[in-house]
Amino acid sequence: AQSVTQLGSHVSVSEGALVLLRCNYSSSVPPYLFWYVQYPNQGLQLLLKYTSAATLVKGINGFEAEFKKSETSFHLTKPSAHMSDAAEYFCAVSGSGATNKLIFGTGTLLAVQP
Amino acid sequence: SAVISQKPSRDICQRGTSLTIQCQVDSQVTMMFWYRQQPGQSLTLIATANQGSEATYESGFVIDKFPISRPNLTFSTLTVSNMSPEDSSIYLCSVEGVSGVNTGELFFGEGSRLTVL
Numbered sequence: 001a002q003s004v005t006q007l008g009s010h011v012s013v014s015e016g017a018l019v020l021l022r023c024n025y026s027s028s029v030p031p032y033l034f035w036y037v038q039y040p041n042q043g044l045q046l047l048l049k050y051t052s053a054a055t056l057v058k059g060i061n062g063f064e065a066e067f068k069k070s071e072t073s074f075h076l077t078k079p080s081a082h083m084s085d086a087a088e089y090f091c092a093v094s095g096s097g098a099t100n101k102l103i104f105g106t107g108t109l110l111a112v113q114p
Numbered sequence: 115s116a117v118i119s120q121k122p123s124r125d126i127c128q129r130g131t132s133l134t135i136q137c138q139v140d141s142q143v144t145m146m147f148w149y150r151q152q153p154g155q156s157l158t159l160i161a162t163a164n165q166g167s168e169a170t171y172e173s174g175f176v177i178d179k180f181p182i183s184r185p186n187l188t189f190s191t192l193t194v195s196n197m198s199p200e201d202s203s204i205y206l207c208s209v210e211g212v213s214g215v216n217t218g219e220l221f222f223g224e225g226s227r228l229t230v231l
Contacts, residue, residue: 034219043118043206043224044157090156101147102220104157 002027004091006105014113019063019078021108023091026072033074034092034102035065044090050074061085086112116141116209118223126229132195135226137207142187144210147220148180151204160205163190197230204228 007022025031035047048059055067061084065076074091091105117140127133137146145164149157160180161169169182183191194201204225 032219036222041227043222044208046219046221049219101159101162102157103159106156 002029002031002093002103004033004093004103004105006089006091006108008108009106010109010111012111012113013081015083016080019076019081019085019110021076021089021091021110023065023074023076023105024072025074025091025093027093032094033065033067034094035059035063035074035076036090036092036104038088038090038107040087047076047089081110081112083112083114086110116143116221118207118209118221120205120207120223120226122226123224124227124229126231127197128231129198131197132193133197133228134191134193135205135207137190137192137223139188139209144187146184146190147208147210148182148190148192149206149208149222151206151225153202157206160192194228197228199230202228202230 003026005024013019030052033050036044037047038044047063048057048065050057050067058064063076063078065074067074088107088109090107092102094102119138121136125133145162147162148160150160151157159172160175161171161182163169163182163184165184165187179195181193204227206225207223208220
């Protein structure tokens with residue numbers, strides 16, 4: 001069975017500050033891990049994904065995430081927040097080599113203050 | 115990537131009625147997935163729609179309530195039957211990557227926002 005836990009349903013940062021959104025996973029098989037972003041009234045857009053290659057993954061819009069097996073974590077970071085980063089962020093996991101069924105975390109709503 | 119179009123984008127429905135959501139993809143895909151996103155919550159997988167066979171439903175979802183069609187490799191429908199206010203949600207269609215490599219990545223439509231009165 002697989003699951004993801006996102007710590008913090010709401011995160012607020014100042015524009016220009018570091019963004020850190022936390023995700024821990026549980027998986028009985030080597031996982032594939034994803035971060036998706038959902039802007040208001042829109043569908044989900046893939047930010048980045050980990051598929052067993054490099055542990056530090058760079059995505060769109062300056063975001064990156066590091067896969068840490070020892071900590072079962074896949075936290076999302078961005079060095080400097082922009083107002084346009086305000087959105088909901090979802091961490092998701094699927095089993096490598098299995099179906100493409102994704103299990104999503106509960107989401108973190110990021111607010112960026114001017 | 116894949117371009118996914120859903121109709122309707124939003125609707126307001128009366129209790130007890132049914133609504134069919136359509137999902138069209140611009141390329142052929144083997145599996146299509148239907149997710150539900152209830153207000154303020156995350157995404158929950160309803161079912162996997164495979165062309166040429168019955169959909170596979172997740173625990174807590176049944177065919178009588180959410181019948182699914184998959185007539186070809188680019189199209190699927192999800193019907194929400196006998197709706198109640200608890201069915202007010204965003205329903206999202208998604209497809210696997212079309213690169214032929216199984217990475218688990220899914221692409222999503224913009225969703226259909228249903229409000230049941």
